[in-house]
Amino acid sequence: MANLIPVAKTVGANRMVPTISIPYPLGDPSTPEKEQWKLRYHRVGVALTALETPIEEQTVFEVRI
Amino acid sequence: MKKAILYINQFFAGIGGEDKADYTPEIRAELVGPAMLLNQLLDAEVTHTIICGDNYMGSNEEEAVKTILGFLADIEFDIFIAGPAFQAGRYGNACGVIGKAVKEKFNVPVVSSMNPENPGVDMFKKDIYIFPGGKSAAKMRTDMKQIAEFANKILRGERLGSASDEGYYVRGIRHMVWREDEQPASERAMAMLLKKLKGEEFVSELPIPKIDRVPVAAPVADLSKATIALVTSGGIVPVDNPDRIQSASATRWGRYNIEGVDKLGNREEGQFKTIHAGYDPAAADTNPNRVVPLDALRAYEKEGRIGKIHEYFYTTVGTGTTEAEAARMGKEMVEYLHNEGVDAVILTST
Numbered sequence: 541m542a543n544l545i546p547v548a549k550t551v552g553a554n555r556m557v558p559t560i561s562i563p564y565p566l567g568d569p570s571t572p573e574k575e576q577w578k579l580r581y582h583r584v585g586v587a588l589t590a591l592e593t594p595i596e597e598q599t600v601f602e603v604r605i
Numbered sequence: 606m607k608k609a610i611l612y613i614n615q616f617f618a619g620i621g622g623e624d625k626a627d628y629t630p631e632i633r634a635e636l637v638g639p640a641m642l643l644n645q646l647l648d649a650e651v652t653h654t655i656i657c658g659d660n661y662m663g664s665n666e667e668e669a670v671k672t673i674l675g676f677l678a679d680i681e682f683d684i685f686i687a688g689p690a691f692q693a694g695r696y697g698n699a700c701g702v703i704g705k706a707v708k709e710k711f712n713v714p715v716v717s718s719m720n721p722e723n724p725g726v727d728m729f730k731k732d733i734y735i736f737p738g739g740k741s742a743a744k745m746r747t748d749m750k751q752i753a754e755f756a757n758k759i760l761r762g763e764r765l766g767s768a769s770d771e772g773y774y775v776r777g778i779r780h781m782v783w784r785e786d787e788q789p790a791s792e793r794a795m796a797m798l799l800k801k802l803k804g805e806e807f808v809s810e811l812p813i814p815k816i817d818r819v820p821v822a823a824p825v826a827d828l829s830k831a832t833i834a835l836v837t838s839g840g841i842v843p844v845d846n847p848d849r850i851q852s853a854s855a856t857r858w859g860r861y862n863i864e865g866v867d868k869l870g871n872r873e874e875g876q877f878k879t880i881h882a883g884y885d886p887a888a889a890d891t892n893p894n895r896v897v898p899l900d901a902l903r904a905y906e907k908e909g910r911i912g913k914i915h916e917y918f919y920t921t922v923g924t925g926t927t928e929a930e931a932a933r934m935g936k937e938m939v940e941y942l943h944n945e946g947v948d949a950v951i952l953t954s955t
Contacts, residue, residue: 541898542954551928552819553952562955564888565839567895577901580894584901584951588910591825591833591949 541565541587549598555590556600557583579605607649607760610677611640612687612703614696617742618656626695628658630669632676639745643686646753648760653680655703659695662702670706682713684756687733689718689748690725692740697725704733714759718748730774731929737774777929779854822949831948834915835863836938838923838931839896839955840881841889844872850922852882858921858934860941863914868900869893883924884955896953915947923954 541557542548543565548556559565566583567576582605590601615621615628617638636644637654644651655673662669685707687700697719704715718738719726726735734755738748755771768775793810800807825831842850848859863869870876872890879889879896894900897918905911919938923931942950 541951544954548954550813551931554819554821559953563884563886564895565953565955566898566901567888567892569888569891569895576892576895580898580901581904584898584905585910587951588828588833588905591831591951592828594824595821597821 541583545600552598554595554598555587555593556598557587557590558600558603559583607683608681609643609647609649609651609684609686609756610653610655610680610682611643611651612655612657612673612685612700613638613640614693614699615656615658616696618654620656620658626658626660628656629661630655630657630672630676632656632673639689639749642746642749643753646750648757649683652682657699657703659693659699662699663695666702670703673703674706674710677707677711682711684760685711685713685715686752686756687715687717689736689738689745689752690720690723691718691738691742691744691748692720692723694724697723698728701725701729701733701735705729708733714756716752716756716759718752726774731776731778734771734773734776736772777927779927825949828911828949829909830912832913832915832946833902833911834942834947834950835897835899835902835918835953836950837897837918837920837953837955838926839889839920839953840879840922841869841877841893841897841918841920842880844875844878846880850880850920852880852922852924854925854927854930855922855934856926856930858919858938860917860919860938862916863899863918864916866899867903869897881922881924881955883922889955896955898951898953902951912948915942915945917941 541559543559543562545556545558560568566580583603586601586603615625619638620628632653632655634653636651640651640654657669687704690696690700700717704717708715715733717733718736720738720740736751738744758765765771797807842859843861848857850857850859871892872878877893879886889896902914906914921934
């Protein structure tokens with residue numbers, strides 16, 4: 541899970557899930573707690589999906605929120 | 606007079622070729638094969654030659670290393686030379702294995718030479734000085750000369766330049782140096798930028814390593830039975846940073862128990878904070894779960910989406926950290942993860 545997906549690609553990560561920033565990858569402090577939780581819960585869920593998904597090459601998994 | 610020891614294989618010792626590649630380690634207090642040449646070129650006396658068959662080293666590594674380190678235990682020497690190994694893969698491996706072991710055990714400089722195609726280069730260039738050598742023994746004189754010239758610099762206690770200045774394979778180690786030109790980084794960076802804008806050639810001080818391909822891991826068959834670990838390069842640590850992980854250019858990492866913890870407590874609560882010097886710590890200090898999403902993963906554990914969360918999370922700082930150090934720390938972490946039955950990892954970076 542990384543904000544800098546191009547760097548993750550360069551160092552060879554194969555299953556990638558984007559996060560939202562460098563200082564707060566999974567929860568923007570300027571938004572309500574509830575929204576932060578929703579985002580974090582969703583993106584960690586995408587990471588779990590990524591772990592059980594067969595892939596052939598480096599793949600960036602899509603996030604909805 | 607300083608003292609040197611040379612390691613060679615059965616072929617260069619004149620013992621034999623493939624048929625003698627199982628030759629067990631031997632030490633002779635004399636100059637054998639290329640040791641004569643090295644002795645001429647070196648500002649040191651080559652007191653001993655160690656000989657070992659390449660296959661013996663390849664298939665009985667532990668035994669071979671133990672025997673050779675045993676030979677050396679009572680001998681004084683200032684430098685250890687292995688090879689040159691040219692393009693001979695098994696010889697390159699042998700030079701690397703024994704070179705690394707000697708360096709670790711006796712803390713003496715170790716110098717070798719291998720052709721760029723020799724697999725020993727990538728395996729050991731981080732551990733010992735390896736110079737690019739020729740393809741075959743026809744280059745013995747040139748390659749040995751290069752080894753000896755650098756070894757002499759070390760023996761004289763001269764200031765050593767960078768890998769590119771000296772000519773050995775880049776080890777991925779960064780040093781703090783006082784530049785002779787005393788030109789600060791800001792000026793050098795501006796000069797580079799101007800050259801880049803003008804389309805002129807410039808040499809980066811921090812070359813970006815080429816893309817590293819990692820084999821794709823098989824998917825986890827059944828997440829509901831899997832153990833998942835959290836690993837981060839975001840520098841989240843207990844507030845007292847017990848392992849003294851550095852805030853930048855980290856060489857240390859830690860793992861901290863999160864058994865039964867629903868979410869990471871924050872700095873104010875005296876629990877966790879970030880020590881990462883590469884980003885504003887405010888958001889991570891207030892809620893470390895923004896970097897290590899234990900709370901969200903715990904929710905998935907309670908729902909039965911995953912089997913369980915591994916008892917520890919693993920952490921280091923990923924700013925200014927060289928790829929070589931990062932790879933080493935990663936390997937060290939993986940050893941724990943493997944031994945403790947972790948099936949998959951969620952790695953968060955900042």
